[in-house]
């Protein structure tokens with residue numbers, strides 16, 4: 001499939017395809033944003049903020065963000 005795209009389709013269209021694929025990945029991550037401690041998310045009315053910890057980048061709600 002990728003070999004067919006590189007040889008038969010102009011490179012501009014191939015780049016548009018890559019951009020569309022990246023956009024879908026970003027939307028998926030936003031929907032799954034939940035607090036690392038209580039698993040509350042945007043659907044529960046909580047704002048979720050990313051924070052760098054010794055375990056990596058974790059997400060916390062406004063209640064648990066200041067306590068970690």
Ligand SMILES: [Zn+2]
Nearest residue numbers: 035038061064
């Ligand atoms: Zn929380």
